[in-house]
Amino acid sequence: MEGMAQQTRNGHSASAAEVAALAGVSRQTVSRVVNGMPNVTEKTRKRVLAAMEELGFRPNFAGAALRGGSYRSIGLCMYNITRVGNLATLEGIMQAAREHDFAVTMIEMGGDKPYTLADASRRMVERPVDGMILNMNRMAPDFEEFVPQPGVRTVILSMYAHPRCTTIDSDQYGSCELLTDYLLEHGHSNMRFVAGPENSISSRFREAGWRDTLGRAHVDAAPMLRGDWSADSGYAMGERIAAEVLAGGSQAPTAVLAANDQMALGVIAALENAGLSVPDDVSVVGIDDALEGLVPHNRLTTLRFDLRGVGKLAFEAAIGESSSIEAIHVPSTLVERSTVRDIRG
Amino acid sequence: MEGMAQQTRNGHSASAAEVAALAGVSRQTVSRVVNGMPNVTEKTRKRVLAAMEELGFRPNFAGAALRGGSYRSIGLCMYNITRVGNLATLEGIMQAAREHDFAVTMIEMGGDKPYTLADASRRMVERPVDGMILNMNRMAPDFEEFVPQPGVRTVILSMYAHPRCTTIDSDQYGSCELLTDYLLEHGHSNMRFVAGPENSISSRFREAGWRDTLGRAHVDAAPMLRGDWSADSGYAMGERIAAEVLAGGSQAPTAVLAANDQMALGVIAALENAGLSVPDDVSVVGIDDALEGLVPHNRLTTLRFDLRGVGKLAFEAAIGESSSIEAIHVPSTLVERSTVRDIRG
């Protein structure tokens, strides 16, 4: 097990020329061995491989890329990695990248400056990437007029369709259609909606899905309650809802649709603290299915997004040859646990 | 606002030569403008900038890199991004990268294959990175004998010191020393420890910190309870602890140290379900401070790691010139909330 990697003059690994010299062949033959071309004698191949091992040869990235090949890397620009959804999407992207032997080059856009797509793509295209994915969980001020960098496929993670880029997102709107219908079907025509913060795009689409579905069912929507995604904000809204329930009357809600799981958890805690039972007195559903492993005895009925699927599709769109522009909304799945009660009849 | 970026023959952006031709200067002058060299007439500079704008010029990364400059990117190899701690560390790395105008090139190591440092660094060094950070939350089989790729600074995120690489991690051992001392100081000489899974390095160091601290204080350690980081496993252990408490006697525990917050949450739920009060009957502490926003009225006394600090230090070690090899343990902070009661006297 000798043949330890050698260090050469400039701190980078040996070049194909040095390997060729050591193996007593031409540089091109080394190139052939490296790229697995067929027309090389077994004996020569062995000699070259031995020389590569001895010098610790790794093909120089820049040389190969310069010659016209791909960088085997896609760029990913994120605004806020910490958001749970972003993480799962990242995971989907990474997984797809691994399957294609791609790396993911990430840059984070600063917290203070406003995040424009033009800024992001400009910074990204300076890097060695074959395509890029731009995350947009807040509305970018230049969304409409944005022109992607030429020659680099650009995918935007967004619910909004874009005239020049493929866009992908979980179907935020459809998710709330589905959940609202689900509650209506279980006899809950009087429900409350706990929304996320106003500046979040997801939040807007979730609210619209809820409101439109009620409209289509000719059910009046009670005033929306505004949270900020946190469990504590959910708790605060839950206290108001508990008061309404305890006050009784024909307007008393029988169900709550919270725009994420943390707020749903807060709502449940507030209801139970007020002496109400979930789901006997009030049904509660969340969105995200983000509590697995975090909370004991997770029993929240919720909606699971296929975030890994989103990541995978985004990756494939970013490296794909097809130049068609699409707006993809990935559907989600209802996860029935035990916080909704059927009150029909 | 015309001068829209043009697409050239090969799908990549225009070259400096084309810009030079359009501006009527030499290619070298373009290079000078791009790199902000001082000795260029204002008039010439303007002409070049206009040509760049018109052609949508972006310097070709591979060409520049080939010439020998820095890639302005560091590699990050992760095993399991989903782990909450990894995420915060990633965030620290990204933040430091942004401050240095670096990108982060990430690869994920596959779930099935065993993750060796040699594999990871080999795959990473093929990419355009100036240094690399290898995450190691499970023991790599080749840790001891691993030799980093020559010419690329390699940092390992690990509690174990390495003979040839700088290692960095939150002080997992010290964290449990601190928490155990804290409980002892509050009069809890009879505590239970809920450990994480056996194959986790963090889990091992946390357990050792607890055990050694008790040893130094000449307090007997009760048998350890084994969880798997999940809240449900914490709940299961919490039920056992509740039984011990209710049985009473001199061996009944008065405190629980859970190796992460989720398990602590599970323990608390189990204790309260058994009719016990936290902290009146039993004190509970966790580790990670990972519940913010996830749980309403978070009151868990816990330990916060400086994961962003870890990321920042790792980044700086990976791009630093200093060739010294260190083993850095980043200290953590106690976050006192209200799940520990002082029972002295």
Added chain:
DNA sequence: AACCAAAATGAGCACGTGAACATTTGACAA
């Protein structure tokens, strides 16, 4: 006008690779 130093600009090379093309080698049949 003539000269000079300094500033601005241009010419050429090298980086490491893959592809096209040229050359050599080897095997086999006549």
Added chain:
DNA sequence: TTGTCAAATGTTCACGTGCTCATTTTGGTT
């Protein structure tokens, strides 16, 4: 042996950039 053809190997070029060094221009002084 000789000729033929395919396989193996070698040669040359181009990719786009930054650097060194040579050349031109500028601006001021004699």
